[in-house]
Amino acid sequence: MADKPNMAEIETFxxxxxxxxxxxxxxxxxxxxxxxxxxQAGES
Known part of the structure; x- marks a missing residue:
């Protein structure tokens, strides 16, 4: 699936x-x- 991150890139960061x-x-x-x-300014 293309929507999952590449875990190998995360581990080697x-x-x-x-x-x-x-x-x-x-x-x-x-x-x-x-x-x-x-x-108070709005009430007066």
């Missing part, structure tokens, strides 16, 4: 050759304070 990546949230959730401020 060398993690030392891969680069370290720093993860960052692209769209972080707003804080509780921000939500409350927006609720």
């Amino acid at each position: 060398d993690k030392s050759k891969s680069e370290k990546t720093e993860m960052q949230d692209k769209n972080p959730l707003p804080s509780k304070e921000t939500i409350e401020q927006e609720k």
